[in-house]
Amino acid sequence: MALLNADSCFIFTDTETTGLDINFSQIIQVGSILTDDAIHTEDSQDLDCKLLPWIVPSPEAFLVHKRIKSLSDNKLSHLEMMMQLRDKWLEWSKERNPVFITYNGHRFDEELFRRQFYWCLLPSYITNTDGATRLDLMFTFQLVANFFSDCVNVPSSEEGDISL
Numbered sequence: 001m002a003l004l005n006a007d008s009c010f011i012f013t014d015t016e017t018t019g020l021d022i023n024f025s026q027i028i029q030v031g032s033i034l035t036d037d038a039i040h041t042e043d044s045q046d047l048d049c050k051l052l053p054w055i056v057p058s059p060e061a062f063l064v065h066k067r068i069k070s071l072s073d074n075k076l077s078h079l080e081m082m083m084q085l086r087d088k089w090l091e092w093s094k095e096r097n098p099v100f101i102t103y104n105g106h107r108f109d110e111e112l113f114r115r116q117f118y119w120c121l122l123p124s125y126i127t128n129t130d131g132a133t134r135l136d137l138m139f140t141f142q143l144v145a146n147f148f149s150d151c152v153n154v155p156s157s158e159e160g161d162i163s164l
Contacts, residue, residue: 001043009096012037017059022111026055034092045088049081082120097131106136
């Protein structure tokens, strides 16, 4: 429930998945860090799970994140991971309104969270309801790079496009 005049907390999240297609990928690892409004770390959570039996992982994804341990059977189930993630996020946001911060999360991570909470029959919109808000740092960095390019050293591609 939204808390009027409540302090905010920041929850930084990142995922590792079985691929880049949000319709057919599974989150196999999610890390979250809780900070206060001065960005001091208060708590963290690192969860991983085994593959769902119907998921065919992309070999390229495993070459990038090297999460081969998710192929093991002695991991949490996907349901257990998503329930623990939701429980921790709700615990962290009991007395403060959370701001969920990702990098390229609006297009990718947020969609995966929604779909996979839904798969587990859990409420899907935990990151943007009941006082929670979201921030995608990629969009923020793009704005800064475009409007304050002389103040920030931003790498560019060979074609001259911004590379974030």
